[in-house]
Amino acid sequence: MSVIDREKISDFLYEEARLLDQPDLDAWMTLFTEDGTYWMPAKENQPDPLNHISHIYDDRVMMEIRRRNFIHPRSPSKDWPIRCSHIIGNVQAKAASEPEGVIVVTSNQHVVVWYREEQRVYAYRGTHVLIPTQNNFKIREKRVDLINAEAPQRSLTIYL
């Protein structure tokens, strides 16, 4: 795909958000490549996920574990239903310098979360590294830079 189709990219982000809103982690995980990662840094402009602490840094194995834990009947923090509402804006896309075909998408995402009798708001700068497939995309990296990454956080049992 030589021309970046922003509408198609936005549709992909909306579909991802729909799966997280429900949430349907089983379907959401399939959006990732086999080497896909989800990263929520704990610091502004954090350079890497391994030599500095992060709130979350999951590869597919950790996603598989988290997905199973999410629905396990003996996880007290998951007894409370969780529902989310993502609003996505300011979507910008550009071709990655390499490898060819890879697209880097940034977006602003506001997520309202209902959990434990309380409604909260998260806001983040999202960065998706997308690999085009025949008809769609796969996520190789999703980076979630919360605007309050350094703040004391409350328990969060879902991906944003």
Place this chain on the structure above:
Amino acid sequence: MQRVPDRNFDALVTPTKLHRSLYTDPNIFELEMQRIWGQAWIFIGHDSQIPNPGDYFTTNINHNIPVVMIRDKDHRVHVLHNRCGHKGAKVVEARSGNVRGALRCSYHGWSYRFDGSVLKIPNETGYDGTGFDGADPCYSMQPLAQVQSYRGFVFATLSPDAPHLETWMGGARECFDNLCDRAPEGEVEVAGGVLRYEHACNWKFILENLNDTMHPMVVHESIVKAAEQYIATLPADAAKQRREAEIIPPFGASYENFENSGITGFDFGHHYDGGKTSIHADYSVDPDYHAAMVAAYGEARTREIYAFNTHNVCFYPSLTIKCAIQNIRVIRPISVDRFIVETWSFRLKGAPEGMLQRTLLYSRLINSSMGMVGPDDLEVYRRTQEGLASPSNEWVEFHRQYGRDKTLTDRVIGGGTSDLDMRTQYKAWKGYMEGTLFSQHRTSLHNGE
């Protein structure tokens, strides 16, 4: 809310039971802030956070008293009240940073040396003949009553009567030694940032949970099962390479395993579980790390350092450390039903970088507010906080293995699934609240006990 006692807490704390108001009564919380957090040695930070002159780190020493830890030009570390001697504004606002020359209040420009003494008061002639004495220490940024450190871990206390830090730590001090000795160079340094986790419940729940070994197989059953089930589907080679496979499953260890790990309690409320073994004991040893350790200490001493394997070591009431993991958690109460936990990770000096990465992986998996273990712990604390509003039973019990603890010279030891940790910390809680802990300690020393 019942009337809070002043000097005798027998009605609220017995050797096997606590009154529920300890968790719910704001007046008891206020007294705790004065008498426990106002007397005990409170962990402030590690001196590696401020390596250079003018480097500072700010925190509160209890729920609201702001302090700043700062290194002076002679490399001495000070902990000062973060309050301008003039009108009272906080002088240092950022959480950390470096200040050049002098600390300067942003309100009227009073400036201070790094030891807290006044450097300059603008337009000072206005004070001439007014009786104002700029040399009076009350106009400085005053140092805390006592500031001491042990192997880089800086503590301060609001109490001039607290015993020497090492006396206060007692035998639990060995755990700081073990943490630092796990570095080939014998020193650790803060690395990889901090996680801050808000807890909507009373601050004492986390300290009670640290060495409560009757809860992991219940509270953490789901993540242990989820991890084990998924890892079992991986090819054996792939499973072996997953550090998560070493970290998560031991949270589901049996009652027998936890019983065998033992609990050790000390004066002033400190306690740990493990020692000979713990849920961290079966981690694989990185061969490069092992080689660096053997080069530094020799094989026998290296084995001895590994063999002392504790799980959580609580320095009551503000700090818990994990020697085998190299992370610490710092507790700060906010109100009767709210507190913050900070998780800091440490680099072992002289060890391969992979060791820090393992520490950070652990902090992220277990201690993050979005982790696999922390949210389930917090959920049960919150249920306890809410359940204790019920007057159906005024008491929270901790009878497990009561009467079976063994008292040694400087410590008490007992079964790993006992409530020895509860007996230890609430003996100190009561001593602090009744104002007798330090005087009793001095008396027992005087009598040669």
